[in-house]
Structure formats: C-alpha cells, structure tokens
C-alpha cells in the first residue's frame with residue numbers, strides 16, 4: 379500500500395513501466411535523459427536481474443519535485459547530464475552518498491565523481507570545435523586561439539549562459555584565472571559572426587550555410603545529426619563539418635558528464651545499487667555510450683564506431699568539482715563582457 383501511495387505521488391501516468399515480472403522487485407528512475415536514450419540499457423538490466431524499471435522523465439524541476447515528495451519520494455536513482463545538474467541534486471539535499479560500494483567507486487575515475495559519493499559520472503562528452511570541411515584547413519585548435527583576431531567574424535555559438543558553455547568557461551577560469559578568462563571571452567565575443575543563438579546542432583547548420591566557419595558543440599550531437607533519419611537535413615549539416623578536439627597538445631579537451639545519483643529516500647535501495655553497479659559496469663557502459671554517442675568513463679569500454687570516427691579525444695583531467703566551483707563566476711563574466719550581445723561594432 380505504501381508503495382502504491384509513493385507511485386501515485388510520482389504520477390503513475392508519467393511512469394513508464396517495463397513489461398516484466400515484478401518478482402525481483404523494481405527500481406524507480408527520475409531522469410533528465412530522454413526515455414528512448416536509456417531504454418536499451420534498462421531493458422538489458424531487467425533481463426539480467428529481473429528487476430523492473432519505472433522511468434519518470436522530467437525536463438525540469440527534478441530536484442524540486444523530489445524535495446516536495448519528501449520522505450515519501452518514490453525516487454531511487456537519478457539520471458541526468460551536466461555537472462550543473464549533478465551539483466544541484468547534491469546541494470539540494472535530494473541524494474545520499476554511496477561511498478562504500480567498491481564496484482561503483484573502482485570503475486569511475488575520481489575526477490568524474492563526487493568526493494562524497496553523492497554523484498557519479500557515467501559518460502563524458504567533449505565540448506569540441508565544429509569546423510567547416512571546406513573552409514578550415516587546420517586540423518588542430520585550442521580554446522585559447524578562439525580569441526585570436528584571425529577568427530574575426532567566423533565563429534558561431536549558442537547562448538553564453540547555457541550550461542555547456544558555462545562549464546567550458548569555468549574550466550578556462552580554473553586553468554587561467556578570471557582576468558585571463560574575461561579578456562579571452564571578450565576576444566571570443568568579438569570574433570562572433572552574430573549574436574549567440576540556437577543550439578549546438580544549429581551552429582553546424584550555420585556553418586553549412588556559410589554564416590560562420592567554426593563553432594563550439596558537444597561531440598554527441600555530431601553522432602545524433604549523422605544518424606537522424608527523422609530529420610535527414612541534419613545529416614547534411616553533419617557532413618559539412620569536421621570535429622577538432624581542442625588542446626590535444628596540452629591539457630586536453632574540456633569534457634562534461636552524464637551521471638547518476640542515489641536518491642535520498644530511495645525506497646528500493648538494494649535494487650537502486652544494483653542498477654548503479656550495472657551502469658558502471660563494462661557492459662552497461664558500452665550499451666549506454668553506444669546509444670548516446672558519448673564516451674564511457676570506464677577504461678576498457680569503447681565508444682561507438684561513429685564516435686571513434688571523429689578521432690581520439692584526450693580529455694582534460696581537471697576534476698569536475700573544480701570546474702563547478704567557477705561556474706558562478708563564469709556566468710558573471712558572460713554578462714560583464716556582454717557576450718550575448720554579440721560582436722562589438
């Protein structure tokens with residue numbers, strides 16, 4: 379009865395149950411990731427363990443929802459993307475530590491998980507340069523050179539306040555300090571072809587259209603565009619660009635994560651831990667990374683052939699918690715330099 383109340387609280391209609399016997403119990407997942415992206419992974423988990431999975435997909439307000447549900451929250455595992463949302467879950471007090479689980483902690487590098495065990499990275503995505511195959515000859519690039527006047531009028535980018543850009547800008551502060559980053563952001567802004575606009579994919583479209591030569595974008599969008607049968611025009615956008623991994627000769631390319639956390643009042647904790655162990659396993663990592671065109675965090679698990687075709691990523695190994703510390707300042711600098719107003723006349 380208690381369980382039913384909990385499920386009802388979560389909004390039974392929003393929960394998508396897998397069709398298996400519930401003999402081994404179930405696990406409730408609150409996810410910022412699209413259900414279709416995680417379905418193959420969850421199906422395999424259920425097949426191996428007999429544990430049914432219920433997914434509540436949210437595109438915002440996940441932390442607020444779990445807070446509002448309080449001790450009766452049915453949430454067991456949180457699946458999300460970006461260091462911003464993982465730290466929000468921790469700071470919001472809706473997760474609990476998993477410190478003593480040898481399996482999970484062994485397989486996930488320390489730089490990609492919370493020191494208190496309150497969140498874990500599962501896959502990484504690089505924030506790379508998309509460059510026009512026709513108009514950009516160079517095969518190497520650095521984030522620093524994006525402020526070089528040689529790129530004047532040639533760069534497209536999405537909103538400077540978007541979490542993906544903020545994390546990158548925060549990593550610049552972590553490596554170079556705030557003063558350097560302010561100057562760098564000003565240089566980057568003045569190299570823009572237009573005001574920041576659109577999403578990562580639409581920058582590739584702009585490159586194909588000749589509006590700009592390079593842009594910043596996440597690696598997985600290239601895989602998603604290349605394979606988008608529903609919107610085949612995106613395949614053309616992807617064909618017009620090549621991926622340049624910034625800073626291969628020094629610190630490496632900025633990466634962010636998708637990740638997981640154990641909900642604070644998890645009613646099915648044993649099953650939740652089994653799922654988390656599966657997500658951190660070689661098998662789970664492979665299925666997940668293949669599906670979402672991301673990089674597995676575990677050495678030994680390979681990315682998909684499409685992702686490999688971009689070249690080899692050398693990830694910046696700075697801890698994500700270090701990057702998270704500078705997010706607020708990065709956001710302030712974006713406003714301070716008027717980044718979203720576009721290039722100065």
Ligand SMILES: [Fe+2]
Pocket residue numbers: 596
């Ligand atoms: Fe994304």
